[in-house]
Amino acid sequence: MATAPRSGGSxxxxxxxxxxxxxxxxxxxxxVLLGESAVGKSSLVLRFVKGQFHEYQESTIGxxxxxxxxxxxxxxxxxxxxxxxxxxxxxxxxxxYYRGAQAAIVVYDIQNQDSFQRAxxxxxxxHKQASPNIVIALAGNKxxxxxxxxxxxxxxxxxxxxxxxxxxxxxxxxxxxxxDIFLAIAKKLPKNDNNPGTVIKPNGNxxxxxxxxxxx
Amino acid sequence: MANRAPMLRIGQQDLKCRQGCGFYGNTQFDGLxxxxxxxxxxxxxxxxxxxxxxxxxxxxxxxxxxTLERKSPQHSLSLGRANKTKKQPEKExxxxxxxxxxxxxxxxxxxxxxxxxxxxxxxxPQPRVPSATESxxxxxxRQLRIPDDGKRKLKSEIQRLDHxxxxxxxxxxxxxxxxxxxxxxxxxxxxxxxxxxDARFEIAxxxxxxxxxxxxxxxxxxxxxxLLFSPYFTTDEESDIKVQKRIRQLSWITTKHxxxxxxxxxxxxxxxxxxxxxxxxxxxxxxxxxxxLLCTVRCCRHIFELLKRATGGPASADDFLPALxxxxxxxxxxxxxxxxxxxxxxxxxxxxxxxxxGYYFTNxxxxxxxxxxxxxxxxxxxxxxxxxxxxxxxxxxxxxxSALLACESLHLISENMKCMEQLxxxxxxxxxxxxxxxxxxIEFQREVTEKVDTVMAKAPLTLLPIKxxxxxxxxxRAHLAQDGVEAAAGHYQSNLxxxxxxxxxxxxxxxxxxxxxLEVAHTLALKDTSxxxxxxxxPLHPNxxxxxxxxxxxxxxxxxxxxxxxxxxxxxNDDVLMxxxxxxxxxxxxxxxxxxxxxxxxNSVADESKLNLDEFDPLVQERNTPAETTLLDTTxxxxxxxxxxxxxxxxxSPLKPEVANYRGFSNFEIPSxxxxxxxxxSLNQDVNDPVPLVQSNK
Numbered sequence: 001m002a003t004a005p006r007s008g009g010s011x012x013x014x015x016x017x018x019x020x021x022x023x024x025x026x027x028x029x030x031x032v033l034l035g036e037s038a039v040g041k042s043s044l045v046l047r048f049v050k051g052q053f054h055e056y057q058e059s060t061i062g063x064x065x066x067x068x069x070x071x072x073x074x075x076x077x078x079x080x081x082x083x084x085x086x087x088x089x090x091x092x093x094x095x096x097y098y099r100g101a102q103a104a105i106v107v108y109d110i111q112n113q114d115s116f117q118r119a120x121x122x123x124x125x126x127h128k129q130a131s132p133n134i135v136i137a138l139a140g141n142k143x144x145x146x147x148x149x150x151x152x153x154x155x156x157x158x159x160x161x162x163x164x165x166x167x168x169x170x171x172x173x174x175x176x177x178x179x180d181i182f183l184a185i186a187k188k189l190p191k192n193d194n195n196p197g198t199v200i201k202p203n204g205n206x207x208x209x210x211x212x213x214x215x216x
Numbered sequence: 217m218a219n220r221a222p223m224l225r226i227g228q229q230d231l232k233c234r235q236g237c238g239f240y241g242n243t244q245f246d247g248l249x250x251x252x253x254x255x256x257x258x259x260x261x262x263x264x265x266x267x268x269x270x271x272x273x274x275x276x277x278x279x280x281x282x283t284l285e286r287k288s289p290q291h292s293l294s295l296g297r298a299n300k301t302k303k304q305p306e307k308e309x310x311x312x313x314x315x316x317x318x319x320x321x322x323x324x325x326x327x328x329x330x331x332x333x334x335x336x337x338x339x340x341p342q343p344r345v346p347s348a349t350e351s352x353x354x355x356x357x358r359q360l361r362i363p364d365d366g367k368r369k370l371k372s373e374i375q376r377l378d379h380x381x382x383x384x385x386x387x388x389x390x391x392x393x394x395x396x397x398x399x400x401x402x403x404x405x406x407x408x409x410x411x412x413x414d415a416r417f418e419i420a421x422x423x424x425x426x427x428x429x430x431x432x433x434x435x436x437x438x439x440x441x442x443l444l445f446s447p448y449f450t451t452d453e454e455s456d457i458k459v460q461k462r463i464r465q466l467s468w469i470t471t472k473h474x475x476x477x478x479x480x481x482x483x484x485x486x487x488x489x490x491x492x493x494x495x496x497x498x499x500x501x502x503x504x505x506x507x508x509l510l511c512t513v514r515c516c517r518h519i520f521e522l523l524k525r526a527t528g529g530p531a532s533a534d535d536f537l538p539a540l541x542x543x544x545x546x547x548x549x550x551x552x553x554x555x556x557x558x559x560x561x562x563x564x565x566x567x568x569x570x571x572x573x574g575y576y577f578t579n580x581x582x583x584x585x586x587x588x589x590x591x592x593x594x595x596x597x598x599x600x601x602x603x604x605x606x607x608x609x610x611x612x613x614x615x616x617x618s619a620l621l622a623c624e625s626l627h628l629i630s631e632n633m634k635c636m637e638q639l640x641x642x643x644x645x646x647x648x649x650x651x652x653x654x655x656x657x658i659e660f661q662r663e664v665t666e667k668v669d670t671v672m673a674k675a676p677l678t679l680l681p682i683k684x685x686x687x688x689x690x691x692x693r694a695h696l697a698q699d700g701v702e703a704a705a706g707h708y709q710s711n712l713x714x715x716x717x718x719x720x721x722x723x724x725x726x727x728x729x730x731x732x733x734l735e736v737a738h739t740l741a742l743k744d745t746s747x748x749x750x751x752x753x754x755p756l757h758p759n760x761x762x763x764x765x766x767x768x769x770x771x772x773x774x775x776x777x778x779x780x781x782x783x784x785x786x787x788x789n790d791d792v793l794m795x796x797x798x799x800x801x802x803x804x805x806x807x808x809x810x811x812x813x814x815x816x817x818x819n820s821v822a823d824e825s826k827l828n829l830d831e832f833d834p835l836v837q838e839r840n841t842p843a844e845t846t847l848l849d850t851t852x853x854x855x856x857x858x859x860x861x862x863x864x865x866x867x868x869s870p871l872k873p874e875v876a877n878y879r880g881f882s883n884f885e886i887p888s889x890x891x892x893x894x895x896x897x898s899l900n901q902d903v904n905d906p907v908p909l910v911q912s913n914k
Contacts, residue, residue, distance in 0.1 A: 061517060061520040062524075065576070080575075085533045085538070086533075090582075092586075093582035096581055097578060
């Protein structure tokens with residue numbers, strides 16, 4: 001990419017809300033999923049969006065880009081979830097994805113120490129390169145297999161606290177904590193913009209700061 | 217696309233001239249070389265016929281149309297050439313635009329100019345291409361569900377941005393594409409603010425507002441595609457060529473290198489990959505960023521479809537990105553960077569930052585970034601190996617490449633396989649049909665033989681000896697004696713002919729018999745035989761006595777005329793005998809009867825067919841031979857025995873002609889006569905000595 005993309009346009013695409021519901025705020029957030037391959041990133045999202053695990057509906061073409069709307073209090077929050085390729089060789093492409101993202105979930109596998117180390121590097125990178133206000137959550141997936149865990153809960157918990165992350169152990173298989181982690185993120189995200197037409201405006205401003213260094 | 221032809225014409229002219237002279241333009245000649253300038257003048261003259269008022273705009277538009285079109289032929293050009301030819305027109309064009317701009321300003325005030333421009337596509341639709349797209353846009357504008365005030369505002373905003381872009385492009389001092397991009401993006405922001413906050417848009421729904429914003433972007437981008445797409449002051453051209461070359465060098469990459477789950481060999485997967493590739497290549501053919509993004513989305517959906525089949529579930533980004541990289545590598549789309557940069561710079565920023573289109577576009581960007589930066593490590597091979605592949609030292613053969621090479625034959629093979637499958641299906645259907653038919657045939661044969669056997673068992677051919685009853689001979693002799701010699705050959709046919717009118721159908725026969733007041737048993741017998749004669753396969757009536765079944769009908773059908781013929785000459789006592797003789801001589805009579813029934817079935821009296829039918833009748837042979845040869849011989853014997861002189865003509869003939877003669881008139885008398893013959897059983901008893909009686913009668 002020769003040029004940095006622009007993000008001056010402020011949220012014209014966010015006006016999905018029909019007229020006449022102005023007492024409710026509606027926000028759209030871009031959430032990016034990071035983590036080594038096979039830690040269950042897409043399973044987590046599928047569980048959140050479709051409530052499924054393994055039983056895929058015909059209509060689901062891909063699990064790479066999905067949206068889900070949830071309500072907290074008086075706000076309608078629409079998550080736009082961007083999956084990223086977890087393989088090491090594609091690591092360097094990640095900035096393109098988390099550019100302009102308001103939230104990120106870094107996923108690791110509690111049975112796999114390497115994936116936890118990778119998660120740590122993701123967190124470091126996000127702190128360094130992503131927008132400063134980005135909400136980061138750490139998810140220790142496959143919690144249903146906690147009897148053969150390698151990454152201790154306390155260890156991860158402590159790391160999360162040190163770095164100001166949301167932390168939960170989740171299981172896409174059983175559904176444990178899946179909705180909770182998204183809800184926690186939604187609560188933590190700033191929803192200070194009341195204008196329904198320009199919801200993403202503050203976030204758009206955030207991303208302008210980061211555009212120039214992340215598009216390769 | 218219907219307007220392709222005129223566009224193409226202009227483009228070719230432009231190309232030809234510039235290639236031919238290769239001179240730089242002169243500002244005095246509207247930034248063209250003298251040759252081009254002359255051509256342009258010619259064009260202008262043509263247009264002046266259409267309408268002089270809009271001349272300036274047309275010049276703008278035609279140059280736009282020219283450049284738009286000029287780009288597409290480059291797809292087919294070789295790389296170096298595309299590079300060379302492209303640069304030149306770009307440079308020449310801007311001055312051209314700049315020269316027209318001032319002219320506009322001088323001729324009409326800016327405000328008036330705007331209004332003129334507004335009206336004109338609606339007032340005078342023109343044959344030129346840009347005006348066609350323009351009028352299309354006008355139509356779309358009218359269809360927008362926003363207030364008229366809003367439409368007017370939208371129009372003026374479009375013109376304002378149009379104007380700004382051109383102004384920037386004409387400003388010869390240092391141009392920066394980022395500045396231009398900022399200019400456009402600011403215009404988008406400004407317009408979005410207007411749409412959402414201006415009173416003129418108040419009653420519009422949010423969706424309609426979004427549509428208006430989309431429309432704004434689409435119109436401006438389509439109109440200014442030639443200026444904004446791959447501007448000459450950027451390095452887009454070079455990047456395009458570099459990445460194209462790079463992708464060509466990387467043609468050895470397989471799905472394995474990319475950790476990608478596409479099955480290169482599977483025909484179905486290949487089809488989907490081809491779909492994705494054609495969409496990816498198609499990105500270049502759209503003008504507006506929105507359409508380019510939509511095209512990207514379609515491409516990616518094909519890939520997801522493909523992955524879904526390969527992995528059995530919705531694919532995650534872990535699968536998707538490698539697949540997309542593979543597709544980009546195999547597609548090697550033209551002007552990749554130009555297209556991506558065009559979208560990045562000039563589409564509404566939110567479009568590439570969010571939404572499905574934004575996600576897929578980001579993936580495409582990262583795929584290209586990966587391709588540009590990949591090394592041995594990122595493909596899971598050693599650096600030496602990578603270098604060897606890249607330099608061509610190490611040859612490679614990927615399933616994809618070899619499949620491409622063998623594409624035609626592969627296609628043919630798969631077509632043939634399909635054809636073979638179909639043929640096989642049909643063949644199996646036919647062979648099962650044949651088997652069924654064979655089975656049926658065997659069954660049928662079995663049935664036939666069974667029935668024939670039962671018939672044979674019921675009616676063994678032990679009757680043969682009866683074939684030559686001496687009394688017949690004597691009868692014949694008697695007839696001969698009475699009426700003289702009759703034509704031996706004709707007797708049979710004449711007999712039939714005489715009979716046929718009355719006994720055309722079985723029913724008729726029956727009726728006659730009924731009329732003759734025969735006993736119930738007799739009629740039954742007749743029916744049976746008629747059935748039997750029609751289809752010998754049908755089982756015979758078990759109730760009835762065997763002889764009756766086989767011989768009854770002949771007897772009864774013949775009794776009338778035989779009886780008549782005999783009755784004419786004999787007394788009442790003789791009747792009994794005669795019936796008896798009929799019975800005994802049943803076999804000869806049978807034949808006649810069959811012939812008659814056959815004939816009645818066909819409703820024809822043709823002698824030929826009758827004879828043919830006889831040939832197939834198992835009984836016919838027995839009859840024929842007895843009637844004409846064997847019978848004669850035997851009768852000769854018997855005649856010799858009885859000391860009566862024999863004439864060959866004698867035997868069968870005498871009866872029939874007589875019958876014919878009598879038949880015609882006495883037919884209706886038959887019944888009474890046969891009735892008089894009385895009981896069958898009683899007759900049977902008297903059958904023993906018919907010959908003496910006849911002879912005595914004679």
